[in-house]
Amino acid sequence: MPCVVRKQDLSRHAAGPLGIALAALLMAMQSAHGATLETIAREAFLMDAATGAVLFEKNGDQPMPPASMSKMMTVHMLFERLKEGSISLDDTFSVSERAWRDGGAKSGGSTMFLSPGERVRVEDLIRGIVIQSGNDASIVVAEGLASSEETFAQAMTDRAHKLGLIHSTFRNATGLPDPEHMTTARDLALLAIETIQEFPEYYRYYAEKQFTYNGIRQGNRNPLLYRDTGVDGLKTGHTEASGYGLTASAKRGDRRLVLVVNGLPSMKVRSHESERLLEWGFREFENYKLYAAGDTVADADVWLGQERSVPLRIGKDLVVTLPRKARGEMKVAATFESPLPAPITKGDRLAKLVITAPGVDPIEVPLVAGTDVQRLGIFGRLGAALKYLLWGNTG
Incomplete structure (x- = not known):
């Protein structure tokens, strides 16, 4: 199975209610x-x-x-x-x-x-x-x-x-x-x-x-x-x-x-x-609210899983402090390997959220699996492998 690092730009979607910040990470x-x-x-x-x-x-x-x-x-x-x-x-x-x-x-x-x-x-x-x-x-x-x-x-x-x-x-x-x-x-x-x-x-x-x-x-x-x-x-x-x-x-x-x-x-x-x-x-x-605890930040494809994808969620409410003049140039991106191999357990750390803005050090926040994804049985895995060989489809 080929595995690539995927970077998904989320800058326009980072929003959520204000809550307890990820202080240690920030x-x-x-x-x-x-x-x-x-x-x-x-x-x-x-x-x-x-x-x-x-x-x-x-x-x-x-x-x-x-x-x-x-x-x-x-x-x-x-x-x-x-x-x-x-x-x-x-x-x-x-x-x-x-x-x-x-x-x-x-x-x-x-x-x-x-x-x-x-x-x-x-x-x-x-x-x-x-x-x-x-x-x-x-x-x-x-x-x-x-x-x-x-x-x-x-x-x-x-x-x-x-x-x-x-x-x-x-x-x-x-x-x-x-x-x-x-x-x-x-x-x-x-x-x-x-x-x-x-x-x-x-x-x-x-x-x-x-x-x-x-x-x-x-x-x-x-x-x-x-x-x-x-x-x-x-x-x-x-x-x-x-x-x-x-x-x-x-x-x-x-x-x-x-x-x-x-x-x-x-x-x-x-x-x-x-x-x-x-x-x-x-x-x-100023403080800017980006995500609430449990928000789904992105979905990652799953290889040989009973589900085709798994939600990537943030564990705690995320608030960042930025210079006001840097807010418009803030970038938020989720970085993860794709597809992710099954089985996956809810809470597994699978990705990271990277926040950048002019004049500040990058902020990295872990993203975790939002659900369990069981691995396909033997016949399901054989079918998935055959589909990949024939059509390059990893879903």
Whole structure:
């Protein structure tokens, strides 16, 4: 039986309802290739939360000190315990002498103004970390969930690696300077998306603008929360080594972008540069819905099968992020061998969908058999072979 590679152009037929994107497959999409955008940030990373498409990056995988942006991982660990039910928002943790000394008002750093010996509700500690960036609250959570902050920091690192944040190493729960306490802009963006998607019931704390504890009111340090930008999180950071940084997430309509910047020279520049990069991402790019899960993309001929063809279907909803100006030149093609030999089992990976557009890397998505196709019996196979010998018909 002759077998040829068939490429079927589907550009005009790629359409379907918006759904969960093939994020892992679309992570390779780097529209930054054609981008002319520049930033004074030492590190910057901008991505679409639904598709995983990277819209812009600068030193995205360069190890960097994250300062208080580390607290996103501390809070993530707490959210996991809340979701699994091992703790509740009304549980209380005790403030140790060390938490007060190293993270409280006595330390001179960002603090929730906790007092040694008091017991604090978990919900108040969340707000103390997220809104007030309290180092004392972070240490209290670490000691409440583990035997020590050092043990908790190792658990943070282990959990981060399991989440795919392979370039992150945590040495404390606060982000206070440590030469081994490092992460990357990409890892922080992925952590933000993980938090948003896995803990919608708790993510809301990141959008709160102020919190009062022990009679002291403090405002959220995220400057973009106070502007009409769609930003609803997440966390700022600053040390002498890290410079000024921000992990921000903004939602407009059905789109959500996540931005990480670090190494900026001032709070004012951090605010302006973050807003500028987000505006650029929303303006220059759009998400395009191509196929819904289960859609038949093409039909492939079958050799020696009880059916003449098999539908090639997409396994998950497919949404791609493209520069708006590249949409008209997008190409969608299904590539597969033809005819395909029977037997075929539903779900077999038989082909791939290839999406190309100017300025982006090709996107490849697997296509699977939509049905089972049984092989013909001996007499059916002999008849098919004879037809091919006489007329070249493989159907």
